[in-house]
Amino acid sequence: MDGTQYFVSRMNPYSPELNYFLAYQYCRSLGLQLASFETKEKADSITQYLRNAGYNHYDFWTSGNRLGTDMLIWMSSGLPFNATFNYMRSSYNAVGDEPAEKQPAVGDEDIKVPAVATGRKG
Template sequence: MLWHKLIGFAILSLALTQLEFVQSDVPASGCRNNFSSVAGKCLYASKNWLNWYEADRTCRSLGAELLSVQNQTQLQQIEKWLNTTLPFTLDFWTSGNSLGQKGVYFWQSNGEQARNMPWSPGQPRSADGDCLSLIANKLHNTGYYDYGLKVNNCTFWASIVCEQQPQKYNTRICLQPGSFENAQVLA
């Protein structure tokens, strides 16, 4: 009996020495590169001023899309982050546009029709353009802005917010190549 336990222990020890940890390139937040975890998304903001088309290409070059806003709660979390990340920046492009159908807005990032929008006062005005930006509506005495959506001409310049979906963080334990064969030789 002792002999069988000793062989089993030897095989287990050999297998454990052959273990290799394979880590994902995604940090625990699920966000890559210079992206921050905000409102269930990975966000990146840049103060560079671009037109909507350049902004869309810039986000795509980062493996991301322009921002889409699903509801007021999400917008409030994004506002807090924007006010901290890029204070005093008043205008950001989103993925929202009516490029295919005037006056009907869709999120370019996911193809969904934009509904229940957090519009700025007096918006939407489809005569102003086809692309949606987040614009600062009001400066509070605390120095924070409230943002809302505004229709703009797509060739105007604004800063950008890119979004990615968070990646799942995985650490895997794998046997090194050949470890199974090595364990069989001992048995």
């Protein structure tokens, strides 16, 4: 999508559900990084893809984290959350039909869910 390849760990039947830090490590071991969505369009694109693939009832780790503070950033890029974060939190969750309040909150590192990783097309 848009020159970016995405790896969704749930699509691999041998990928375990992971906490945030293990998801980060797992993606890095594959030469990837947890995905960041700096625009609403990118978030919408991956959301639609995951829904079409039948993953509308799952939560996924991305690179979003608050690092133990109130500062929310995308770990993969180091950029702060912008309107994308507000859109995702005030809307429905990124892959399902549940209100955003029911999905793991950014910073809930101990919750175990699959990961979405990204890498550039070569």
